[in-house]
Amino acid sequence: MSRAVMVLFSFGLAMVGITLALATPSIAGVNVVVSALSYLLYLTSGLVALWLRPNNRLGLLLLLDGFSLWLSDLSRLHQPFLQLIGSITHSLPLALTVHLLLAFPTGVVPGRVARWVVGVGYFVSTVLEVPKYLIGAGRFSIFPRVPHFVVGLTSWIQSAIGVSSVVATAVIVVIASAHAGSEQRSVLGPLRWYRIVCPLLIGVTAIGLTAARGTTLAAWLSTGQATILLLLPVVFLFGLLRGSFGRATDVRDMVVRIGQATPTSGDLTASVASALGDPHAIVLYRRGAAYIDEWGAILAEPRPAADRRLLHPVRYDGVLVGAIVYDGTMLARNAGVDVIGSLVAMSIEKQRIADEQQLTLAHLRVREEALRNSRLRLVQAADTERRRIARDLHDGAQQHLVVLGMTARKLSRRIPDQEIARCINSLADGLTDLNAEFRRMVAGIMPESLMQGGLAAAIDGLAERMPVPTRVQISGIPDGLPAESESTVYFTVAEALANAVKHAQAQSIEVTVEHVSGNLITTITDDGIGFADPSRGTGLTGLADRIGALGGTISIRSDAGQGTRLRAEVPCGRAELTSF
Template sequence: MPAAPGVRSALSRSLDRAIVIVAVLSALLIVTTIGLLPLGGPAGLLLAALPLIFGIYVVAGLIAWRRRPSNGLGFLILIAGLMVFIGGVANTEVPVLLAIGAIGATLALPAMVHLLLAFPSGKLPDRLSRALVVVLYTASLVLQAPEYLLDPDGSYPPFAIADAPGAVAVFGILQTLVATAVMLVVAGVLWGRLRRADAAHRRVLIPLFSYGIFTVLFLPLIAIALDRVFHVEPAVRGLLQFAAVAGIPIAFALGLLRGGFARTGELEELGTWLGTADAAKEPLAAALARTLGDPTLRLFFWAEGQGGLLDEGGRDVSVETVADPRRGWQPIVLDGRSIGVIDYDAELLADKELVHTAGRIVAIAVDRDRLTAELRASQTALRRSRERIVEAADRERRRIARDLHDGLQVQLVLLALEAQQIATAPPPRVPERATRLRIDIDAAAADLRALVRDLVPAALVERGLTAAAEDLADRMPIPTEIASEIDDGALSHVVEATTYFVLTEALANVVKHAGATIARVRLGLDDGRVRLDVEDDGVGGASIEAGSGLRGLADRVEAIGGTISISSPPGRGTRVWAEVPCG
């Protein structure tokens, strides 16, 4: 089966359309410019290089824009290319383009410096960088103005307001000196950044900043040495300048590729979403599904306390139920801890690294939602525990009421009738019937004692937990060994009662279901907690969730901060152990 094509988010598709439009418009601009330039003249080769350089900038800018949509670097490359293009349209014969070219003849230089200083974030990182860029843009616009305002034979005669060739020369030299000084400072800034970078970043910065330092030093050299000192032919000087300028976008493209920047359009969208108010309104799983383009994507959280998976509602999720060979399973790790899992359509999203990167981006938000899911699960478990405790109490009250009504109450009514009959019986039969009445009263009293013993064992009330446990073991129908390290009277009534009822339920299950030949009971006190361990050699297969008895006991133990666990492999007996805090 061929691999399914990757699914793109709506924002990513919109970005693709925008890039296509920019590429088409740039191509039309290049073709139009080529048609307007006088390529048949002696400088035809030099003029033909201008649209080509602009095309290089456009391609490099679109690559950077596509790979890092939220980074301003791609936009800056396009702007730098546009400044190069503006400087070249002055060679056409169209009046509007001549005017634009005259004003922006030297804007390519500050645009390139802006580009170099803004790498790799797309923003100028400090005040010095911003000051250098502002000074260069100002020098390019203000100090360039006398060239067309004070020279009727200058780049655009209609703009001329005076004829002052001396002022034009002075401003030209001043512009060169300012640009040269700024370029030297820029070279120092780039060199300083290169030295301060760590090994990983230096690998990316060395090719780009090395070429950038060469360029910012070479361009003033061309303007000063080749032009004013050696008087090199303009065509040769222009070709050298164009070659240096054209290498800038190529160096940036190589820097991007060397840095290993992935196609992160979808992930940039996700990172932006996390920083907005919408992140608190839209579920994280829905945002991941929308970003990665997989409507079937599901997000699960690892519950540290439960050792299992939870969904966003805090409900338990079985790993077996979500395991599917057609789906991908990407763990989310934060600080070395597995905090969640992304379950996605592996055929739809063939790029596993994309899902992995998305998981890294949302890891902190996943940890937040994981804690929320655990809290919801705890609240749900607490509510269900309380409901089970209430239901168990209701069942116990109904049982007591039924036993009293159907048993003891009937016996008392019959005894009352018997006493009434004795009062009217002939004297010879009174002793016999009184004896029978006494026997029936003893039986009723025994039933009452049994009922009370089931509610609160007398041995537990009178002598403590160890004595009550020994009494219970003595009444077991199978041999039961008991070992206790607890002194009677050392525990509170709540702790004693809770531990005793766990013991009675565990031994009752041994008798009813285990088919065991022996049971062992151990009671201990360790680190402020009562530890109870009940073990048998029966058939095993028991579970807390299988019946209401142990489940009710677990609720009661957990209600006072304790824990209860069960191990019951089939054919290897059952072990129940509980820990109850003494405080």
């Protein structure tokens, strides 16, 4: 595109240079400057139009119109060959102007009548132009003896048909303007009125030139007609800069934009509007028998006869998935809409797959949350049951054992028979041992120190009973910890201490528990030989399951000869369960 622009711009400068170089003193300098300015204006407008809408033919028509003006102006030079070219193309700018006015803004002439008018314009400017330089007293005439009235008659016929075509152009434009929507009338701005006035003025000046041939009035009318044609690129350029043409994005850019990520509905509509150069274009989505927009509102299909908007169905694999709604008067029906529709179909399908994935992920998250809550409820229920059993055993069976032991010792002191007394004392000692064993069993279920004194006291009690030096550091533990979090941390420390002595042959152990951002961070480090492998036993595996059920994590580093470091992170916020 950039190379083509450079070539066209260079060609335009060459046209200006040729005009200035071949101008003779008999041609007024101001006319030469005005002609050169008109070529540059058409060139600039055409290049801007091509840049804004590369798929629109308006830019090409503006360039051709400017080129035809340059060719027709060659008739004013004194070089015979150039004069002949100028004579042949003398009326061509008027035909291209009619084509340009009727093709605006889509670049395609709409309707059979308008196409006939354009065809008549080209017929008048080419075929009916031939008698003007081949018959009569002209320099290039090959039939000089043709009667003068015949020459005049052909001129009048050409003028009559030509004027009829420009008047028809004005009528067609008026009808199209009357049917245009308010948005389109606002976008077109002054171009809407110029498209009506321009052909009418061209028709009036053409009639005047025919009637006043060879007079001063004819010269003024010729200047007026040239001024009208000179204003055409100025008005079109103003319309371009004002926004009558939307900047059309290359379809390849849209492919890249859609391919990079799944666009949202808003992004897709913006991409389509940019690609079509129609700021009011929208993408609709098929839902059942209706269309919805990006906000989910149900929309009726547009009625072309009422608002001039067209609906282009979008299908994926033969299934109707959506539609593109665009202004049919601002864009040619087949100007890339089919290609863009295919891209939209792929994007909608991509969105559908992404939405299904998101829905599946949402369902998985719900099920994961339900499973987590279920595991948490099991841990809480088990912990509650542990505390109940421990309390019942402590207040019931354990107290009975104490009472029985005390009764047996009291009885032994009252019986005079020493043999029987020794037997009763032996029974009392057995009850004491049984009570101690019973106490250890209750502590394994849920230690009394944890239920009565809290986490810090329970861990200190564990450290005091350890056969190796055990250092405990507890900081920032809040009151009112959830029972399940408290007991989980306790049993984690208990299991780690037992493993350090039983398997790791540790000589010293360090335990730290701290509260950080709603979590209890527990670290147990020993200087043993390294042992920890969750796959070898159920203790660590059970702890990992319990901690995971609370939403926590556990990690173990245990290299041979490097000791073991266990770190557990247990949430201590009261979890709210979700009912399903």
